Amino acid sequence: MRILVSxxxxxxxxxxxxxxxxxxTVKTGLPPEELEKVIVDFDCIIVRSATKVRKNIxxxxxxxxxxxxxxxxxDNIDVEYAKSKNIEVRNTPAASSESVAELAxxxxxxxxxxxxxxxxxxxxxxxxxxxxxxxxxYKKTLGIIGLGRIGxxxxxxxxxxxxxxxxxxxxxxxxxxxxxxxxxxLDTLLKESDYISLHLPLTEETKNMISTEQFKKMxxxxxxxxxxxxxxxxxxxxxxxxxxxLIRGAALDVFQTExxxxxxxxxxxxxxxxxxxxxxTFEAQERIAEEIVSIISEYK
Numbered sequence: 461m462r463i464l465v466s467x468x469x470x471x472x473x474x475x476x477x478x479x480x481x482x483x484x485t486v487k488t489g490l491p492p493e494e495l496e497k498v499i500v501d502f503d504c505i506i507v508r509s510a511t512k513v514r515k516n517i518x519x520x521x522x523x524x525x526x527x528x529x530x531x532x533x534x535d536n537i538d539v540e541y542a543k544s545k546n547i548e549v550r551n552t553p554a555a556s557s558e559s560v561a562e563l564a565x566x567x568x569x570x571x572x573x574x575x576x577x578x579x580x581x582x583x584x585x586x587x588x589x590x591x592x593x594x595x596x597x598y599k600k601t602l603g604i605i606g607l608g609r610i611g612x613x614x615x616x617x618x619x620x621x622x623x624x625x626x627x628x629x630x631x632x633x634x635x636x637x638x639x640x641x642x643x644x645x646l647d648t649l650l651k652e653s654d655y656i657s658l659h660l661p662l663t664e665e666t667k668n669m670i671s672t673e674q675f676k677k678m679x680x681x682x683x684x685x686x687x688x689x690x691x692x693x694x695x696x697x698x699x700x701x702x703x704x705x706l707i708r709g710a711a712l713d714v715f716q717t718e719x720x721x722x723x724x725x726x727x728x729x730x731x732x733x734x735x736x737x738x739x740x741t742f743e744a745q746e747r748i749a750e751e752i753v754s755i756i757s758e759y760k
Contacts, residue, residue, distance in 0.1 A: 461756065462501060462523075466490055467508035469530055473749030477756060496520045504759075506530060506752060509736070513537040518545055528755055530748045531556060531739055532610065533661050533689060550755050553609055555747035556739035560687050561613035563738050564657045565621070567685045567711035568597055570732050577729050595681075597622040603653030605669075606660030606688065607633040607641065614657050615639050627653055630660075650677040655685065662689035670694065675701035681708045687738045690714040699725045713738050 463477060465486040477484050487498065489510075496517055499505065504526040507513060513527055515538050527542055529551040539549045570576055573594040581588050602618040604611045607630040618624040619639035628641040629649045636643070650656070656678070660666055670684065671694035678684070684707055686693050695716055701707050702725075711732035718736060725731055739748070 461503045461526075461759075463504045463506060463756070464499065464502040465506045466495060466511040467506070467530070469506060469508070469752065470745045470749040472746065473752050476749070476753045480753070480757065482756065492517070499524065504528065504756065507536065509533075509536055511536065513542070515541050518542050518547065521547075526550065526756070526759055528552075528752055530752055532560070532608075535662050535689060548759070552748050552751035552755075555751050556741075556744040557609040557613045559741040559744035560610045560659075560738035561617055563713060563734070564610075564614050564659075564685050564687045565597075565617050567687070567713070567732060567734075568655050568657070568683060571683045571685070571709040571711055571730075572597060574729075576732055597624060597655070599623050599625070600654040601625045601627060601652055603627045603629070603649040603656040604641065605629050605646070605649065605656065605658050607636055608659060610687075611657075611659035612636060612639075612641075614659060615641050618655075624655075646674075647677060650674055651679070653682060654679065655683050658684075658686040658688040658692055660688055660692065662691045666692050668692070668694040668697075671697040672700065675706040678707050680705060683708055684710040686711070687713040690716045690718060695720075695725060698731075699723075699728075702728050702730050 462483045465474060465484060466488060468488050474484055474486060499517055499521040503523050506528045508530050518538060518541055524547050527537055527547060527549045529537060531551060532553050534549060534551050537549055542549050574592045578592045602624040604615050604626060607628050615626045616639045619626050626639060626641045627644050627649045628636060629644060629646045669692050675697060698710055702710060709730040713734045714736055726733060
């Protein structure tokens with residue numbers, strides 16, 4: 461099989477695929493017009509989140525049989541169109557769940573204890589101990605929007621690690637027993653949660669799902685965390701909410717445009733940002749590599 465790796469994956473995955481006898485070409489960072497030209501020569505393309513496999517790329521891939529997304533979501537792939545062309549689309553949903561969930565909890569801790577601001581203060585030679593009185597996660601209410609693998613793993617860490625009361629909203633999930641999650645409607649979750657963590661794909665229904673109306677329903681001392689997809693949170697509305705005290709703080713690992721355009725949001729002390737690093741752990745990358753190799757090995 462001729463395989464194009466268009467986003468960075470671990471070297472071990474590339475070597476394993478070569479050892480299995482596949483012809484593997486690594487070309488990362490290709491602009492769409494260049495990808496459209498080269499894809500014709502390949503049976504399989506492996507992407508992460510940067511490469512967009514849209515209709516024009518699929519049409520150009522005359523020999524394409526398999527598209528693999530190393531990661532959870534497949535919103536950067538026109539899945540239904542690919543299937544209509546008899547091209548199989550696969551992803552690695554379990555590989556990075558733990559890493560993304562841990563980052564979400566890490567952001568909650570960072571916001572609660574002002575870790576990034578305190579670190580900056582110390583490095584400026586200050587000792588502002590009284591300024592950084594924070595809050596515990598212990599026994600607080602955690603609201604999970606989206607109860608897939610990552611949402612449930614975040615709930616597990618919150619419940620078993622911090623004895624948090626977990627609320628969940630997901631129109632496709634009726635019950636979660638381990639850990640115990642109380643399924644509620646979205647308004648109830650927004651109104652009752654101390655921490656809200658987003659774990660759902662970007663679709664027409666979820667675009668700007670968290671905007672001014674939703675921020676007004678949240679507790680004024682609540683925190684919002686998104687390690688899901690950029691565009692679910694209305695960033696302009698978030699800026700207003702943080703400036704006007706509708707919520708206490710927020711952390712984003714994902715943005716409407718990546719990399720984001722620097723703006724006022726990034727100057728706020730009650731805002732924490734990371735550059736889409738949810739799956740960027742050594743362990744997750746190795747698990748992603750293993751799943752990719754397994755998918756191709758099993759492909760018939």
